[in-house]
Amino acid sequence: MSGGLRFGASYTPSRGWFHSWLDLDLDEVRRDMDSLAELGLDHVRVLPMWELLQPNRTLIRAAAVADVVAVVDAAAAAGLDATVDVLQGHLSSFDFLPSWVLSWHRRDIFTDPEVVAAQERLVATLGLELAGRPTFLGLTLGNETNQFAKSRHPDPQPLDPAGAGRWLDRLLRVAARSAPGGRHTHSFDDDVWFVDDSVVTPTHAVTLGDLTTVHSWVFTGVAAHFPPGHPAYGWFARYLLELAAAWGGPGRGTWLQEVGAPVPHLGAGEVERFAARTLRTAAGHGRLWGVTWWCSHDVDRALADFPELEHTLGLLGSDRSVKPLGRVVAEVVAELRAARPVPVPVPQMVLPCEDGTVRRSATAPGSPFFADWVEAAAAGAPPRIVLPDGAVPWVQGVDGSAR
Amino acid sequence: MSGGLRFGASYTPSRGWFHSWLDLDLDEVRRDMDSLAELGLDHVRVLPMWELLQPNRTLIRAAAVADVVAVVDAAAAAGLDATVDVLQGHLSSFDFLPSWVLSWHRRDIFTDPEVVAAQERLVATLGLELAGRPTFLGLTLGNETNQFAKSRHPDPQPLDPAGAGRWLDRLLRVAARSAPGGRHTHSFDDDVWFVDDSVVTPTHAVTLGDLTTVHSWVFTGVAAHFPPGHPAYGWFARYLLELAAAWGGPGRGTWLQEVGAPVPHLGAGEVERFAARTLRTAAGHGRLWGVTWWCSHDVDRALADFPELEHTLGLLGSDRSVKPLGRVVAEVVAELRAARPVPVPVPQMVLPCEDGTVRRSATAPGSPFFADWVEAAAAGAPPRIVLPDGAVPWVQGVDGSAR
Numbered sequence: 001m002s003g004g005l006r007f008g009a010s011y012t013p014s015r016g017w018f019h020s021w022l023d024l025d026l027d028e029v030r031r032d033m034d035s036l037a038e039l040g041l042d043h044v045r046v047l048p049m050w051e052l053l054q055p056n057r058t059l060i061r062a063a064a065v066a067d068v069v070a071v072v073d074a075a076a077a078a079g080l081d082a083t084v085d086v087l088q089g090h091l092s093s094f095d096f097l098p099s100w101v102l103s104w105h106r107r108d109i110f111t112d113p114e115v116v117a118a119q120e121r122l123v124a125t126l127g128l129e130l131a132g133r134p135t136f137l138g139l140t141l142g143n144e145t146n147q148f149a150k151s152r153h154p155d156p157q158p159l160d161p162a163g164a165g166r167w168l169d170r171l172l173r174v175a176a177r178s179a180p181g182g183r184h185t186h187s188f189d190d191d192v193w194f195v196d197d198s199v200v201t202p203t204h205a206v207t208l209g210d211l212t213t214v215h216s217w218v219f220t221g222v223a224a225h226f227p228p229g230h231p232a233y234g235w236f237a238r239y240l241l242e243l244a245a246a247w248g249g250p251g252r253g254t255w256l257q258e259v260g261a262p263v264p265h266l267g268a269g270e271v272e273r274f275a276a277r278t279l280r281t282a283a284g285h286g287r288l289w290g291v292t293w294w295c296s297h298d299v300d301r302a303l304a305d306f307p308e309l310e311h312t313l314g315l316l317g318s319d320r321s322v323k324p325l326g327r328v329v330a331e332v333v334a335e336l337r338a339a340r341p342v343p344v345p346v347p348q349m350v351l352p353c354e355d356g357t358v359r360r361s362a363t364a365p366g367s368p369f370f371a372d373w374v375e376a377a378a379a380g381a382p383p384r385i386v387l388p389d390g391a392v393p394w395v396q397g398v399d400g401s402a403r
Numbered sequence: 404m405s406g407g408l409r410f411g412a413s414y415t416p417s418r419g420w421f422h423s424w425l426d427l428d429l430d431e432v433r434r435d436m437d438s439l440a441e442l443g444l445d446h447v448r449v450l451p452m453w454e455l456l457q458p459n460r461t462l463i464r465a466a467a468v469a470d471v472v473a474v475v476d477a478a479a480a481a482g483l484d485a486t487v488d489v490l491q492g493h494l495s496s497f498d499f500l501p502s503w504v505l506s507w508h509r510r511d512i513f514t515d516p517e518v519v520a521a522q523e524r525l526v527a528t529l530g531l532e533l534a535g536r537p538t539f540l541g542l543t544l545g546n547e548t549n550q551f552a553k554s555r556h557p558d559p560q561p562l563d564p565a566g567a568g569r570w571l572d573r574l575l576r577v578a579a580r581s582a583p584g585g586r587h588t589h590s591f592d593d594d595v596w597f598v599d600d601s602v603v604t605p606t607h608a609v610t611l612g613d614l615t616t617v618h619s620w621v622f623t624g625v626a627a628h629f630p631p632g633h634p635a636y637g638w639f640a641r642y643l644l645e646l647a648a649a650w651g652g653p654g655r656g657t658w659l660q661e662v663g664a665p666v667p668h669l670g671a672g673e674v675e676r677f678a679a680r681t682l683r684t685a686a687g688h689g690r691l692w693g694v695t696w697w698c699s700h701d702v703d704r705a706l707a708d709f710p711e712l713e714h715t716l717g718l719l720g721s722d723r724s725v726k727p728l729g730r731v732v733a734e735v736v737a738e739l740r741a742a743r744p745v746p747v748p749v750p751q752m753v754l755p756c757e758d759g760t761v762r763r764s765a766t767a768p769g770s771p772f773f774a775d776w777v778e779a780a781a782a783g784a785p786p787r788i789v790l791p792d793g794a795v796p797w798v799q800g801v802d803g804s805a806r
Contacts, residue, residue, distance in 0.1 A: 016462065017459070019458040019459060019462060019464075022425070022455065022458065022464060022466070022467070023464060023466050052425065055422040055425065056420070056422060056706045056707060056708070057707040057708055058705060058706060058707040059419065059422060059705070059706060059707075061422075061425060061426060063425070063426050064425070093507055093508070094502040094503065094506075094507070094508060095502060095505060095506035095507060095508075096502050099497040099498060099499050100497065100707070100708050102498060102505075103497075103498035103556075103557050103558065104496055104497070104498060104557060105496070105497060105498075105708055106557060114707075153506075154506050154507060154509060155506065155558075302461060302462070303459045303461060303462060304459060304460040304461040304462075304503070304517075305459070305460055305503050305508055
């Protein structure tokens with residue numbers, strides 16, 4: 001693999017979506033994995049469900065752990081490495097928290113000592129089971145776990161930045177101990193980069209775990225500020241990668257862990273162009289470890305209540321046919337494997353700073369900073385983003401807390 | 404079976420509690436069923452989990468339905484008939500609602516047309532699958548479904564009495580159509596009898612479904628008002644049956660669908676005496692169909708976060724050993740099968756009425772009415788409870804709504 005860039009997909013099972021964990025059919029999984037491998041991908045992101053792994057605080061189901069391992073092995077049989085998320089959590093608009101933290105048993109999932117101890121046991125269990133496998137790449141604590149602490153969540157978890165840091169650090173240490181050598185990460189949506197009061201901060205993003213993960217979705221802000229076809233779409237993932245690199249210290253790697261092509265926001269005719277542009281622009285980022293497309297297979301329309309966009313994000317249909325999107329991704333991946341873009345000299349843009357603080361909202365898709373960055377990128381010179389002169393490795397507020 | 408009284412138990416799987424639906428092991432189930440049959444019981448109440456049967460609004464898992472049928476068949480192989488609850492829902496303090504009605508997808512489970520249509524499909528599916536089985540007794544819509552509409556629920560469902568009636572009626576009609584000849588019921592805790600603003604009313608209790616179900620738990624009120632050992636404990640289930648009969652029209656049958664012996668409230672030394680007294684006093688109720696003890700097997704202490712009382716409610720231990728409680732229940736059941744108590748002439752007590760309305764709270768364990776009833780019962784003459792003179796078949800408020 002030229003340049004070592006990794007390309008993969010989040011594995012969304014073609015039959016029954018993630019509910020298929022309830023009826024795991026390894027023949028189906030193998031066919032799904034084969035269909036992905038044929039696109040020239042090299043890894044999958046595997047997303048088990050927390051409530052099935054740990055339906056009671058002190059019960060980790062051996063069968064569910066074995067199912068995760070079996071899916072990782074099925075991927076390996078198709079020539080695919082695997083990363084594994086632990087605490088789902090949140091998937092495609094649905095929350096899946098176990099009953100023992102909900103309703104009459106409502107407990108803080110980030111700070112309750114018994115809950116966190118149970119999460120540690122689960123991380124350790126999966127880490128230990130997967131550690132010996134040569135195709136296992138690492139654990140992610142969960143899919144966008146910051147979702148549960150958002151103030152706009154219907155039942156938000158109380159959490160502050162210090163608590164978020166403690167929780168992430170604690171579980172990532174368990175991951176490192178149980179599966180040494182893996183690339184272990186945490187994940188979050190772009191609130192972390194763009195929302196001033198997001199309790200998970202850029203500091204957490206760039207200091208905890210082995211790579212900074214980036215989830216790039218144009219519906220979070222880009223679509224509200226730019227018309228379809230605007231360069232902001234195809235450059236958005238790259239922008240997030242540059243922003244992550246700016247917040248991170250030297251040498252910190254980035255992983256475009258989630259990026260997808262939402263038809264309702266792009267327009268059906270733009271999907272393939274968007275995907276090609278996104279992959280090519282991202283690949284030009286010098287610190288990139290890899291790209292994991294969301295997602296592998298369309299969500300079957302027989303399933304209800306998904307946001308419309310979720311039904312068409314797959315590289316493959318729910319019948320495993322290669323979609324035009326999948327074909328384009330396969331072509332661009334082959335091209336980038338053959339010749340990774342050579343880094344070119346680029347201008348720098350300094351993050352806007354006020355009273356020693358970079359306000360995250362001042363870097364969001366609606367900001368002048370973002371518009372200026374996109375304009376430069378679209379002109380052929382995507383700026384490297386840097387911290388203001390004299391700032392500490394990651395900018396902190398006057399009260400010392402991370403912003 | 405002398406007198407035709409039915410005696411059974413709610414089936415709480417000995418390994419993994421209801422989470423064992425995730426890992427159904429029919430050999431284990433058969434052993435559980437055999438251990439119950441050896442107590443001389445004739446039926447079990449089977450409680451599947453809604454989120455496993457229907458993890459997406461339009462996905463009813465064939466495997467989960469087959470699991471329910473397999474458990475009913477395993478019971479039959481042990482000589483046990485089976486009733487089946489549909490929408491769990493709520494079990495032993497834990498709520499288990501599917502993700503498609505929670506959080507970002509929060510929808511009213513009693514009134515949202517698409518949710519109720521999905522519930523109808525599930526009731527129909529289970530009804531049709533079970534209808535042909537000679538040991539199948541009937542469906543219950545769910546375990547204490549009124550739980551979700553309580554004002555003190557952490558996330559209460561908006562519901563009024565008229566809406567409650569529509570929901571129950573609609574699903575019970577589906578049950579009747581899909582499994583004709585079954586005894587189909589709905590269930591609820593004693594808020595329905597004792598809490599003035601409970602939106603599920605005695606009217607719903609006694610007019611909807613084929614039997615009036617009674618769930619009798621001394622911790623809901625008796626334990627707060629009477630010292631351990633007081634006759635109120637052993638007569639409470641009978642009191643509820645009499646109250647249910649009073650609210651019901653002539654000929655309406657009652658089913659003591661849940662009754663259990665909570666050690667923390669009874670005292671360990673009182674458990675067996677309480678059970679014997681409860682069974683004997685209940686059996687003296689002329690309209691009783693049967694008694695279903697809660698529960699079959701203790702909840703393993705390896706499982707966390709259960710209220711303490713749940714670990715010792717079983718007739719059998721989690722190792723399937725017969726507990727002293729189970730032995731006493733077996734003995735009294737045998738005694739009552741051999742010779743059902745002959746109804747004796749009893750005094751009557753008229754429900755207290757004010758401005759044409761029986762206030763439910765005036766009949767609760769803390770009320771003078773309850774104390775008077777227990778005193779008479781303990782003296783050997785449990786009064787029949789009747790509606791106030793001239794009242795309609797079930798007392799209604801001045802605004803015509805059920806109270």
